[in-house]
Amino acid sequence: MKFFLDTANIDQIKEANDFGVIDGVTTNPSLMAKEGVQGEQAFKDHYVEICNIVDGDISAEVVATDFEGMIKEGVELAGLHPNIVVKVPCIREGIKAIKHLSAQNIRTNCTLIFSPGQALLAAKAGATYVSPFLGRLDDISTDSIFLVQQIVDIYKEYNYPTQVIAASIRHTMHIVQCLEVGAHVATCPLDAILGLLKHPLTDIGLEKFLEDHRKLNA
Numbered sequence: 001m002k003f004f005l006d007t008a009n010i011d012q013i014k015e016a017n018d019f020g021v022i023d024g025v026t027t028n029p030s031l032m033a034k035e036g037v038q039g040e041q042a043f044k045d046h047y048v049e050i051c052n053i054v055d056g057d058i059s060a061e062v063v064a065t066d067f068e069g070m071i072k073e074g075v076e077l078a079g080l081h082p083n084i085v086v087k088v089p090c091i092r093e094g095i096k097a098i099k100h101l102s103a104q105n106i107r108t109n110c111t112l113i114f115s116p117g118q119a120l121l122a123a124k125a126g127a128t129y130v131s132p133f134l135g136r137l138d139d140i141s142t143d144s145i146f147l148v149q150q151i152v153d154i155y156k157e158y159n160y161p162t163q164v165i166a167a168s169i170r171h172t173m174h175i176v177q178c179l180e181v182g183a184h185v186a187t188c189p190l191d192a193i194l195g196l197l198k199h200p201l202t203d204i205g206l207e208k209f210l211e212d213h214r215k216l217n218a
């Protein structure tokens with residue numbers, strides 16, 4: 001399973017990239033706003049900066065909601081760097097836009113996926129990725145991991161090449177659950193990834209090794 005970092009924060013992207021296990025980055029308009037990125041040129045510069053840090057797929061989201069606008073933005077975003085994947089919302093115009101962009105060999109990530117039917121439409125339109133949102137489903141008492149499993153199974157059954165990015169990950173256990181159901185990618189905050197490292201027996205064991213070493217080498 002690949003790890004994408006789910007942030008537009010340059011320091012965190014650098015830190016995660018240095019850690020060495022990051023395969024890409026996902027952003028969205030809210031994450032860009034959180035970093036104070038304002039204006040068309042600043043958005044483009046920010047995406048290019050991320051592409052220059054991480055050698056992997058970088059999702060950049062369109063903000064138009066009409067077909068023509070999404071195509072225009074999608075073509076512009078894809079032209080910024082070969083690693084850009086155009087993120088498009090799962091609405092009627094978005095599905096049309098994904099079909100059009102994929103016919104031009106522009107890679108897409110269909111976002112705001114909350115049902116297997118939406119994932120099916122995105123795959124039929126040729127989306128490179130779909131992003132089911134786990135945390136937001138859990139927030140309304142819905143089994144988000146079951147949705148990831150359904151989409152993975154449907155794509156396998158019908159041989160769709162679309163890959164599943166488990167998004168809206170809130171904690172480390174989400175990552176483990178995504179692994180168990182075969183998600184292709186999990187896009188996560190850095191803290192959730194670092195949580196995978198934690199085990200008290202590792203800390204206790206290391207402390208004992210170092211103590212024994214110190215005793216004989218003091």
Ligand code: E4P
Pocket residue numbers: 006026027028111131133135136167168169187
């Ligand atoms: C990433 O592709 C999504 O936009 C992101 O994971 C959404 O996360 P949130 O539900 O925590 O805002």
